[in-house]
Amino acid sequence: MPRFVPLLLLFLLIAAGCAWRAGETAEVRRGRELIIKAGCNDCHTEGYLAAGGVVPEDQWLAGSRLGFRGPWGVQYPANLRLLLNRLDEAQWLEVAAKMRTNSPMAWSLLPSLERDDLRDMYAYVRWLGPAGEPAPASLPSGVTPTTEVIDFPRAH
Numbered sequence: 001m002p003r004f005v006p007l008l009l010l011f012l013l014i015a016a017g018c019a020w021r022a023g024e025t026a027e028v029r030r031g032r033e034l035i036i037k038a039g040c041n042d043c044h045t046e047g048y049l050a051a052g053g054v055v056p057e058d059q060w061l062a063g064s065r066l067g068f069r070g071p072w073g074v075q076y077p078a079n080l081r082l083l084l085n086r087l088d089e090a091q092w093l094e095v096a097a098k099m100r101t102n103s104p105m106a107w108s109l110l111p112s113l114e115r116d117d118l119r120d121m122y123a124y125v126r127w128l129g130p131a132g133e134p135a136p137a138s139l140p141s142g143v144t145p146t147t148e149v150i151d152f153p154r155a156h
């Protein structure tokens with residue numbers, strides 16, 4: 001094998017890595033920071049808390065089968081990778097502006113963010129691209145879930 005072949009392979013690998021990272025704009029990077037700091041992965045990424053946050057980024061925000069049981073019945077953290085790839089930016093801003101009270105999610109947070117923050121979050125999730133399956137459908141109060149659940153008495 002000629003001596004330059006390992007070097008060439010290394011170069012190709014780096015080039016492929018750069019191509020994969022392509023499109024990672026300042027908005028995407030800011031969106032990632034916001035998602036991390038706001039703790040969205042805690043619920044919307046399967047096994048994130050149990051793994052101490054060590055889950056490959058390409059699996060982030062693909063929803064979870066760990067349900068939250070409360071007065072609302074059982075609700076599952078939505079697959080944001082599928083949802084945001086279905087919505088255009090204006091639709092996302094509408095969803096994020098809607099305050100909900102019948103949910104374990106701290107819904108006061110999203111409506112309180114600046115539009116630019118929400119736009120950056122959107123850019124980031126779109127950059128990640130669609131992945132995974134939709135989260136299980138929510139269950140009305142009194143129906144026994146077939147997945148694991150966390151008992152969650154009220155919104156926080």
Ligand code: HEC
Pocket residue numbers: 035038039040041042043044068075076077078080083095100102103104105106109110121
């Ligand atoms: C405590 C767990 C928890 C955290 C933290 C959390 N979510 Fe949620 N989220 C849920 C659950 C459960 C649902 C499903 C119930 C609902 O729609 O309110 C949900 C629903 C949503 C939906 C609605 C999906 C739809 O189909 O309408 C969006 C959008 C969303 N979350 C975004 C976020 C973002 C962005 C963050 C970080 C700022 C976040 N969530 C943090 C648990 C959480």
